[in-house]
Amino acid sequence: MSAETSSKAWSGRPVLVTGAGGFIGSHLAETLVRASAEVRAFVRYNSRGDHGWLEASELADEIEVFRGDLTNPEAVTGAMEGREVVFHLGALIPIPYSYKHPREFVAANVEGTLNVVEAARRTQPARIVHTSTSEVYGTAQRVPIDEEHPLHPQSPYAATKVGADQVALSFQRSFGTPVVVVRPFNTYGPRQSARAVIPTIITQALSREVIELGATDPTRDFLFVEDTARGMIRSAEAHGVEGEVINLGTGTEISIGELGERVLRQLGKEVPVELDEARL
Secondary structure: OOHHHHHHHHOOOEEEEEOOOOHHHHHHHHHHHHOOOEEEEEEEOOOOOOOHHHHHOOOHHHEEEEEEOOOOHHHHHHHHOOOOEEEEOOOOOOHHHHHHOHHHHHHHHHHHHHHHHHHHHHHOOOEEEEEOOHHHHOOOOOOOOOOOOOOOOOOHHHHHHHHHHHHHHHHHHHHOOOEEEEEEOEEEOOOOOOOOHHHHHHHHHHHOOOEEEOOOOOEEOEEEHHHHHHHHHHHHHOOOOOOOEEEEOOOOOEEHHHHHHHHHHHHOOOOOEEEOOOOO
16 A cells, blocks of 8 residues: 555544554554644543554554543544544453453443444444454464455454444445454564563563463464554455455464564574473
């Protein structure tokens, strides 16, 4: 997607990005601003009044911030008023936390998505790009994982994302709501949580005498965050994809063990890797 194409396609178009203060959402909001879109960022209100990663963005002054909560239908409808395209990324995502507080994930992820698609019936956007996750597939039953792979969520978080996906898709089938579901695979890059495997390997390699990981044999498909943002934008631009599920990935795989070796080569370090039973 060239800068010229983006500017022509998005110049002046009013868009909403939910979850815009997060890792992927902030990159998406910035990419849309650079494409000359009119970006409204839905961020969860907090008493500190901060906007997550958008706080430090060099483009912050060009983004309209809307504070609210996805579980509040009135807030969601207000944010979506006058928006032509909605990128719905807002969600609770820490998998370990979902085991302790699954009800919060149902409220944020399932009810929040219900509020988005319900609001769409009133505000009539041209397209809703609903963000899912490759976690809905669980452990791969075949490789590569395509869009027809069985859904097998293995955490409360993943289960709520399956529920959210199906709510969104059901509105497309029932009411013609212009929804497309995108499922990013393992997005990485600046602003990523330190819990993720690439930051974990890097920080351990720089600060410790040994790297502790779980299983190193599993393979993953890693996608740079700016490419994830571009994939979402292309899913908003594409014609005739309403009701479709689109996986976002590179189509290539790398084991966690090989990933660790590549990171160490880039850092010019030789640090042993040991098995951490807790991570396993």
